[in-house]
Amino acid sequence: MAGNLQVRVAGRPTGIPQAEHFAIVDGDVPAVGAGEILVRNLFLSVEPAMRGWLADRSNYADPIAIGSVMRALAVAEVIESRASGFARGDRVLGWFGWQVFAAAGPAAVIRTIGDPDLPPSLALGVLGLNGVTALLGLEKVGRPVVGETVVVSTAAGAVGSAVGQIAKRLGCRTVGIAGGAEKVAICREEFGYDAAIDYRAPGFEAALAAACPRGADVYFDNTAGPISDAVHRHLALNARIVICGTASVASWDPAPAGPRVERTLLTRRASMGGFVVLDHMDEFNAASARLAQWVREGKLNYREEIVDGIEHCPDAIADLYAGRNFGKRLIRLEKRA
Amino acid sequence: MAGNLQVRVAGRPTGIPQAEHFAIVDGDVPAVGAGEILVRNLFLSVEPAMRGWLADRSNYADPIAIGSVMRALAVAEVIESRASGFARGDRVLGWFGWQVFAAAGPAAVIRTIGDPDLPPSLALGVLGLNGVTALLGLEKVGRPVVGETVVVSTAAGAVGSAVGQIAKRLGCRTVGIAGGAEKVAICREEFGYDAAIDYRAPGFEAALAAACPRGADVYFDNTAGPISDAVHRHLALNARIVICGTASVASWDPAPAGPRVERTLLTRRASMGGFVVLDHMDEFNAASARLAQWVREGKLNYREEIVDGIEHCPDAIADLYAGRNFGKRLIRLEKRA
Numbered sequence: 323m324a325g326n327l328q329v330r331v332a333g334r335p336t337g338i339p340q341a342e343h344f345a346i347v348d349g350d351v352p353a354v355g356a357g358e359i360l361v362r363n364l365f366l367s368v369e370p371a372m373r374g375w376l377a378d379r380s381n382y383a384d385p386i387a388i389g390s391v392m393r394a395l396a397v398a399e400v401i402e403s404r405a406s407g408f409a410r411g412d413r414v415l416g417w418f419g420w421q422v423f424a425a426a427g428p429a430a431v432i433r434t435i436g437d438p439d440l441p442p443s444l445a446l447g448v449l450g451l452n453g454v455t456a457l458l459g460l461e462k463v464g465r466p467v468v469g470e471t472v473v474v475s476t477a478a479g480a481v482g483s484a485v486g487q488i489a490k491r492l493g494c495r496t497v498g499i500a501g502g503a504e505k506v507a508i509c510r511e512e513f514g515y516d517a518a519i520d521y522r523a524p525g526f527e528a529a530l531a532a533a534c535p536r537g538a539d540v541y542f543d544n545t546a547g548p549i550s551d552a553v554h555r556h557l558a559l560n561a562r563i564v565i566c567g568t569a570s571v572a573s574w575d576p577a578p579a580g581p582r583v584e585r586t587l588l589t590r591r592a593s594m595g596g597f598v599v600l601d602h603m604d605e606f607n608a609a610s611a612r613l614a615q616w617v618r619e620g621k622l623n624y625r626e627e628i629v630d631g632i633e634h635c636p637d638a639i640a641d642l643y644a645g646r647n648f649g650k651r652l653i654r655l656e657k658r659a
Numbered sequence: 660m661a662g663n664l665q666v667r668v669a670g671r672p673t674g675i676p677q678a679e680h681f682a683i684v685d686g687d688v689p690a691v692g693a694g695e696i697l698v699r700n701l702f703l704s705v706e707p708a709m710r711g712w713l714a715d716r717s718n719y720a721d722p723i724a725i726g727s728v729m730r731a732l733a734v735a736e737v738i739e740s741r742a743s744g745f746a747r748g749d750r751v752l753g754w755f756g757w758q759v760f761a762a763a764g765p766a767a768v769i770r771t772i773g774d775p776d777l778p779p780s781l782a783l784g785v786l787g788l789n790g791v792t793a794l795l796g797l798e799k800v801g802r803p804v805v806g807e808t809v810v811v812s813t814a815a816g817a818v819g820s821a822v823g824q825i826a827k828r829l830g831c832r833t834v835g836i837a838g839g840a841e842k843v844a845i846c847r848e849e850f851g852y853d854a855a856i857d858y859r860a861p862g863f864e865a866a867l868a869a870a871c872p873r874g875a876d877v878y879f880d881n882t883a884g885p886i887s888d889a890v891h892r893h894l895a896l897n898a899r900i901v902i903c904g905t906a907s908v909a910s911w912d913p914a915p916a917g918p919r920v921e922r923t924l925l926t927r928r929a930s931m932g933g934f935v936v937l938d939h940m941d942e943f944n945a946a947s948a949r950l951a952q953w954v955r956e957g958k959l960n961y962r963e964e965i966v967d968g969i970e971h972c973p974d975a976i977a978d979l980y981a982g983r984n985f986g987k988r989l990i991r992l993e994k995r996a
Contacts, residue, residue, distance in 0.1 A: 374926070463930075543921065546919055546921035546922070547919075550921070565921050565924045565925050566925070567925075568921050568922055568925065571919070571921075571922070574922045576918070577918035577919050577920075577922060577923075578918075578919055579916040579917060579918060579919065580916060580917070580918075580919040581913070581914035581915075581916060581917075582883055582884075582908065582914050582915055582916065582917040583914075583920060583931070584880065584883035584887070584902050584905050584908075584931075584933075585883070585905055585908070585911045585914060586914075587902045587931055587932065587933035588902050588903070588904075588905065588933035588934075588935065589711070589933070589935075590933065591932075591933045591934070591935055591938060592932070592933055593800075593930055593931060593932035593933070594920070594921075594924055594930060594931050594932075595924065595928075595929070595930035595931075596921075596924035596925035596926070596927060596928045596929055596930070597925075597928070598925065598926075598928055601928060
């Protein structure tokens with residue numbers, strides 16, 4: 323019967339997923355089983371983490387099978403409900419994939435979107451995985467306290483921009499690292515960083531050192547690679563490094579070489595810890611509600627970069643890794659489907 | 660007046676300290692100031708950490724000045740006391756340096772040795788920095804729980820052998836990594852490791868994987884380098900890595916390259932944290948008392964390798980790094996001086 327455009331996984335990337343790894347297919351609108359809902363997606367999310375979800379090896383999520391619809395969070399409207407607790411017209415956040423229509427059981431739904439005063443798309447960014455990653459990663463692994471210096475890489479990105487603002491709220495000095503003068507300006511002007519540094523500019527490390535006169539107490543690391551090597555050279559005693567993403571590393575198969583970190587961690591009594599928000603989904607709604615309150619109060623700024631049409635999905639992950647986006651990248655699906 | 664043989668720092672090593680970096684000098688027996696004690700050293704300690712103390716850069720202890728007596732813990736007898744709380748004949752553990760006689764204020768004394776049933780030399784090993792490092796590093800950074808797998812590098816060494824036995828007491832499966840068949844046998848037979856693996860033997864990593872069927876929950880890392888790279892490939896989810904030493908790295912100036920660890924930490928939700936026992940000296944005596952009780956009960960084995968004569972000091976650190984020692988290396992000073 324067709325009528326359900328889908329982005330399916332057509333090949334398994336070894337590095338960053340490219341357009342060639344996806345195929346757009348006109349699939350069937352699914353039948354709705356007992357206990358399920360049928361949704362029409364309004365916004366599809368694009369995440370750096372999708373690289374990991376597509377990798378064919380032990381990772382933090384089962385790899386997505388070739389031929390299946392690309393795993394993605396989406397904001398959707400319920401078209402038909404055969405599940406208790408959901409009604410036609412409800413807006414929901416869930417694992418509905420890169421497609422127009424999805425049939426889903428309650429386990430795939432993260433929550434009903436209950437903030438009518440806020441744009442529903444925020445459930446995919448500042449109130450969604452990105453914002454919750456920033457808040458919980460900072461609190462659980464970074465553990466900043468008043469007066470500490472918090473350094474953030476990809477500081478203008480969907481996660482980093484929230485990290486910087488949350489750390490500032492906590493009374494920290496915030497130092498953002500971003501690529502290019504425009505993002506650096508956004509860091510300062512929109513996201514309130516006390517200092518923002520262009521890692522592509524000459525003198526990056528000297529600027530970093532000047533911005534952290536007492537060293538970095540917390541480093542929220544979204545990049546790994548040479549940016550992180552520089553930050554590691556300027557850690558304060560007892561520094562905590564949140565390992566959240568590795569945007570600057572093109573391929574982890576095999577892992578690229580870099581300076582060994584053990585002596586830095588030892589002499590600085592520092593720690594590095596990996597954070598994956600999917601481990602903390604039981605805290606997702608409470609965290610999202612805190613973020614929503616800050617957005618309402620005008621204390622948490624965000625940027626969205628919305629493109630129209632499912633045909634933009636296959637390129638979207640590579641675009642993120644190229645740093646071409648300014649804010650949370652979303653794919654909007656028009657109601658005419 | 661001379662009569663006080665001393666090992667002074669004669670040069671600053673860039674890597675592992677060698678005999679050429681020290682000079683044996685016949686110095687003066689010091690005068691004892693008010694509030695001080697004069698001690699005659701009985702046993703001098705040799706520590707892998709001495710490399711760090713000698714390094715001429717930001718580290719976890721101030722670098723030792725060229726020309727000064729080598730910093731070292733020693734077990735000593737009080738010869739004369741002008742300090743309250745100390746009497747002639749007391750045995751004390753303190754920072755008395757590589758020399759025969761030292762004058763010291765109370766700040767240099769860690770404790771009076773009050774276990775007459777135990778050899779006083781233990782205050783430098785299993786009841787001293789090594790044992791306390793093992794106990795507190797494991798508890799504070801490793802945090803093992805019953806049923807977990809604890810992997811230890813330099814597993815037959817002064818710190819590692821205690822880590823393995825303490826972890827076993829906590830109900831963990833213990834896997835020791837050591838160099839050579841003899842140390843591997845000691846790990847199994849004297850230190851009770853459930854499995855012990857020779858990192859120099861072919862098939863090291865396969866043996867490691869077989870010894871950790873559910874992965875390593877805790878890795879107590881005394882080596883860094885390729886041994887650690889192998890362990891990192893076999894971490895369990897939520898693994899904790901205690902960075903305690905870097906015995907396998909000849910020089911950190913500059914840091915050698917190795918596989919970047921960020922993705923491993925992220926996908927395993929693992930953490931690495933540096934541990935330096937000098938940060939926890941307020942807990943030293945209580946920890947030492949716990950260790951002493953286990954030694955008395957026959958539940959904590961140790962090895963000492965005692966050599967006689969201060970002339971063995973200059974070679975002693977390099978020997979440790981070459982793995983030539985079997986047990987805690989101590990220098991015994993004869994009473995005839």
